[in-house]
Amino acid sequence: MTDTLQKLFDDTVKDLYNAEKQFLKAMPKMAKAATNPQLKTAIADHIKQTEGHVTRLEEVSKFLEIKPTGKVCKAAQGLVEEAQEHLEEVAPGPVLDAAIIVCAQKNEHYEICSYGTLIAWATQLGLNSIVPLLQQTLDEETAANDGLSKVATGAVNEEADAAKPKAPAAKGKASLK
Numbered sequence: 001m002t003d004t005l006q007k008l009f010d011d012t013v014k015d016l017y018n019a020e021k022q023f024l025k026a027m028p029k030m031a032k033a034a035t036n037p038q039l040k041t042a043i044a045d046h047i048k049q050t051e052g053h054v055t056r057l058e059e060v061s062k063f064l065e066i067k068p069t070g071k072v073c074k075a076a077q078g079l080v081e082e083a084q085e086h087l088e089e090v091a092p093g094p095v096l097d098a099a100i101i102v103c104a105q106k107n108e109h110y111e112i113c114s115y116g117t118l119i120a121w122a123t124q125l126g127l128n129s130i131v132p133l134l135q136q137t138l139d140e141e142t143a144a145n146d147g148l149s150k151v152a153t154g155a156v157n158e159e160a161d162a163a164k165p166k167a168p169a170a171k172g173k174a175s176l177k
């Protein structure tokens with residue numbers, strides 16, 4: 001039974017550790033499916049950062065004397081499934097890029113909310129020595145989210161809006177000419 005703020009804190013660290021790992025696994029597929037070079041770079045950069053976020057959560061867990069493993073983040077599972085659905089169903093090019101950005105930003109927002117809350121709880125619990133670790137990751141997640149917004153509004157949204165629908169395949173006739 002989770003009956004203290006400390007236990008809730010520990011559970012949330014484990015949840016976030018699993019979420020980071022799930023996102024880490026999903027991001028290379030998103031980078032590969034992206035067409036816009038800035039988007040590819042933004043995701044590739046965030047993969048490297050996310051490896052650091054995993055390491056920081058391991059440090060936080062060491063401080064808390066808990067194992068970070070053993071929890072499955074259901075929210076991350078849903079977010080990854082949704083991204084996968086887009087990769088399968090959206091036409092490659094700028095429209096898929098726009099879809100990838102919204103999925104990546106949903107991931108960032110989940111993380112931003114979680115790290116923000118962990119920082120507030122750590123402060124409340126007097127766990128001041130781990131606050132800088134959590135804050136560093138929160139700052140990187142926020143910057144990653146802002147970077148994705150710039151890629152979206154700087155080029156991708158306009159390109160996606162200009163995308164022409166593909167003509168449906170002609171049935172029964174090789175050519176209309």
Ligand SMILES: [Fe+2]
Nearest residue numbers: 108111141144
């Ligand atoms: Fe992230």
